[in-house]
Amino acid sequence: MKQELKSTKFGKYGGQFVPEVLMPALEELTEQYEKYKDDPVFNEELDYYLRDFAGRPSPLYHAKRLSKEYGVKIYLKREDLVHGGAHKLNNTLGQALLTRYMGKKRIIAETGAGQHGTACAMAGAAFGIKTEVYMGAKDTVRQRMNVYRMELMGAKVIPVKSGSQTLKDAINEAMRDWVANVETTHYMIGSVVGPHPYPVMVRDFQSVIGKEVRAQIMDKEGRFPDSIVACTGGGSNAMGIFHPFIGDDVQLFAVEAGGTGMKTTDKEALHSATLCAGEEGVLHGARTKVLQNKYGQILESSSIAAGLDYAGVGPELAYLADIGRIKPCNSMDTEALAAFHDLCRLEGIIPALESSHAVAFVKKAAASGELGDVVVINISGRGDKDLETVLGVRHENK
Amino acid sequence: MKQELKSTKFGKYGGQFVPEVLMPALEELTEQYEKYKDDPVFNEELDYYLRDFAGRPSPLYHAKRLSKEYGVKIYLKREDLVHGGAHKLNNTLGQALLTRYMGKKRIIAETGAGQHGTACAMAGAAFGIKTEVYMGAKDTVRQRMNVYRMELMGAKVIPVKSGSQTLKDAINEAMRDWVANVETTHYMIGSVVGPHPYPVMVRDFQSVIGKEVRAQIMDKEGRFPDSIVACTGGGSNAMGIFHPFIGDDVQLFAVEAGGTGMKTTDKEALHSATLCAGEEGVLHGARTKVLQNKYGQILESSSIAAGLDYAGVGPELAYLADIGRIKPCNSMDTEALAAFHDLCRLEGIIPALESSHAVAFVKKAAASGELGDVVVINISGRGDKDLETVLGVRHENK
Amino acid sequence: MKISEKFNELKNKKEGALIAYICAGDPTPEATKEYVTALVRGGADIIELGLPFSDPVADGPTIQAGIERALNAGMTPDTYFKTVGSLKVHIPLVVMTYYNLIFKRGLPKFVKDCAASGISGIIVPDLPAEESVELAGFCKKYDIDLIFLVAPTTTESRMERILVRRTGFIYLVARLGVTGARADIAGSTRELIERVKTTTPKAVGFGISNGKQAADIIRAGADGVIVGSAFVDIIANGKDAAGKLEALAKELKDGIRAAHG
Amino acid sequence: MKISEKFNELKNKKEGALIAYICAGDPTPEATKEYVTALVRGGADIIELGLPFSDPVADGPTIQAGIERALNAGMTPDTYFKTVGSLKVHIPLVVMTYYNLIFKRGLPKFVKDCAASGISGIIVPDLPAEESVELAGFCKKYDIDLIFLVAPTTTESRMERILVRRTGFIYLVARLGVTGARADIAGSTRELIERVKTTTPKAVGFGISNGKQAADIIRAGADGVIVGSAFVDIIANGKDAAGKLEALAKELKDGIRAAHG
């Protein structure tokens, strides 16, 4: 790992494509992260918060009825049971603790639908660190409850009125804030994206998922699974569960959002399947696959799952896809919805629409035998946040 | 325990005040429950579901910042992290498993705000047992999302249009259904209320909370807490955490809903504090404390927390209060709201408004020293379900 | 009049009993008096007069609605006993209510008030035999019958326990479920009648609404027929309720008489 | 014209440089031509012409809005090079854009297009020295300057790394933060100028909007002043933009000249 941190790249992907003013902050962060990542005191404290605050380990649940329906033995990694309702807190707890160790006094973050922002607010409150979250003004209206949740936990939500008033504008604004306040402020990125060391650091913090799965599946099956399936937006829940298995004979499927079809126009994509259909580019500080037009302008992506709705993807995933170690695939909105209903009805588990994309892929792929006999699906979050969306679709179809 | 099951009473409280047609079903249930309660296979299977499906054990979290603010060392028992967002699933998993062992094919239940109904739907889906939930027609409108949640998980929600169209009418209707279908149907009661064996059985299923606390607090403090504090509606989360400590030198505080004041009219109470202000009576199958007028008509109770809004209370709590083993107390709506905000802001944990009553009591009582040095508060559920309510109050006050 | 006297009288006439239920105070205490008279005119042998409780779990929607009307009109146990006391009827009256109202009034006072207002029997649908010892004691003291229910689900051991305590008559629940008028009579009724081995009169209730059903019940071996929801339905409709109550009572009583013919 | 020639020419005149930024295509390519001419008339020595990118993380709201107007009006890299190629100005032109547009066009093609359309320098705010090796290679080949930024946060070791690669001029970021007109000039500017030990010209940008500030910057030791948001603000307002651009350029240039007086 030390090895890896020294390099800022995964093959040709990754790097640090940021304004000069941020470079020293990235260097400092890299240095500090390197200092603490294997520090026993830091890790003991992080483990403590993961266990007592976040509720880890999350179970690995053998979904008998879903297995029967889909025709393959399915285990669900229950990140939906983590405090806050998603895997997001694994990362924000790690970064918040690092913020404290670095002696910084303030956390900033960007958020789209509000999941990462909520996880930041939780971690910020738990550690008593001032937290400010940038959020597109449009998103603050669409996701009113998440705004309220953050505010309840003492975070300040700053509506961003520039541009399209959505996630990408929030990212831009958060970066600007960081540029202006690097000395006191840690910028908390919510996925394995952005400039080095974020993709490595966020992956490491999320790897607790895969590490638990290793022990749990050994306990239950006496062997590793044939396949692991995870939805992929930025890619943090995917890298979190994949990473500990990279060196093993386990197939890794990264399921992206197929949206309403794999088409793009000059300005927008009907999907968010960056690994499947993106091209090499540089976005938000890293060289990676990007949804872009022929000139390199970034496209508006689209998905029924707000958390997958992003035009980039983590550089390590782009690298692993290129070398064939992970298999990019995708599920469409309608397929994700059907899988969502399956899991609710058959198992009494309401998954996030993001996670439903992974379930939907297993539904499609099980028959061909390509998944093998034993599959682990990462249920990256719970779906309570998505009820309005699902209800809306149901009404539309009436 | 065998001893206890033979008797249907706790002192003078409890019993089986139900129509004759139900008595055989209660006898059968008592017999079957007695048969399986100590059965290793049954318990192993239940433990499995509690662990892998529900996510137990739930953490016991030392809330440092809240402790500092309130001036007493506070541990939070994190039932908010249990699948579904509350302790309710501990009980419904137990009863659903028992339903299967009894060879019954159908589960019915009543629900008020929808928490117990959702937990029933989850357990029903996990075990593949047909589940039908009675809910006051008014409540189905007020709690539209919970209705939808239950339906997603395959449960049928039956709106009850009789009477006040709220919880008590749902209970009545569910009992009627049971009367008509006892042979095939198990009636799943959601708290330590109703006729024997429910108060004993639900308490036993919920006792997993207190059993975990015993081990966890020993691990953390090397001793038992001085006090345990739990909110009390029907009383299942309270009995669940209290019961394993009954024989120990630990103070047990049952915090009821003080609503907007300890006043009653001929038809309604401004609170739901049955242990504090109720009188002996017979309601929903058991002799217990009841909010009633001078003639014995049951009052409409009231609380900002839907789950505490009940005119009865578990008979064992009435008994334990009479003999002085538990201390009934209460928090008002406004106090619960303030405590809700404290926990959000200081710890990044959004508690259910029900649980906030317990927190509020600790806030009030810590100063006097009566709680001792180490307090465990049962955070019976998460507050995501309550955001609209809290937001509503905030707007009202503007 | 004692319940046993009434059944003896009917036995001599080779007639089954018609036991009619309405809810006191539905929609007003005054109306109750008028309706009771109408039912007696129509041929009711015993009147079961509901004392309304806020949470009537054993009753169906029809009777629950009647109970609500009575409660909204202000019916209380005090008013109830006053109303009953003022009734001028010469047949047995039975109070049907839930245990909490009895418990809250105090068991001795409640039973004494029954006796004082001319009530001969008490039915408490949420009071199974096991919990009835104390109330039975006071009933004995004041010479009032405590009437128990048996159901198709009642086991043999429970049946024994109930029959030991029986007074007045045995209330047989015709089918699983709650009160409410239905179109057919369950086959299990005959079986249940046969299972209840006692010389104490057996009356069958739950779901009876017309003369034909009443006749079937009597033919099946019952000593009486209990009808409630069908009467409460008439009251709910309002228009010329007294006349219709009388007519339905007559139809039912005719059916009962025809069964023995 | 090469950037170094311009600075030499100014050095001889004992004058600081005014480097003016506007976004190409804001609000139309035609307007850009008119505005560039106006800026030159006002006294601008170098024009920095933004090539608009959809996600301009290093720019403040003012310039971001200009970029959006340009994108909405259809500005693309193709149109950009055509527009620049048709400009009739005799001062150095510098393209300012984000790395993805360069990357997507292909580094050699982008640099070649710059050369062909008369561009003398490239500024890429999201391309730190570490990532610039490849682009620098092509710039060298086509004799185009690749201009780097240094900031108050830049460490000594980074400073060295940057200065090794410097061509054209060094872009000093006057204060932490992003582009945007502000009322005062940070004290850290002088310090930063002193820290950048090189004979290559140093131009200071970020937050300069009037002649007085421009004079202060030059007095602090800078060789040039970079002004962007203040010009873009004028374009955003619309009315008589060309006239006002010229006037502001004149005010700034007068300030710069005064500093040496």
Ligand SMILES: Cc1ncc(COP(=O)(O)O)c(C=O)c1O
């Ligand atoms: C539940 C859930 N799953 C998945 C994602 C996608 O993020 P990532 O690809 O980084 O795991 C999100 C993002 O908000 C999420 O909320």
Ligand SMILES: Cc1ncc(COP(=O)(O)O)c(C=O)c1O
């Ligand atoms: C979160 C929560 N806490 C407490 C209660 C009250 O129930 P009990 O008193 O049985 O624990 C409820 C009931 O719905 C609940 O949802």
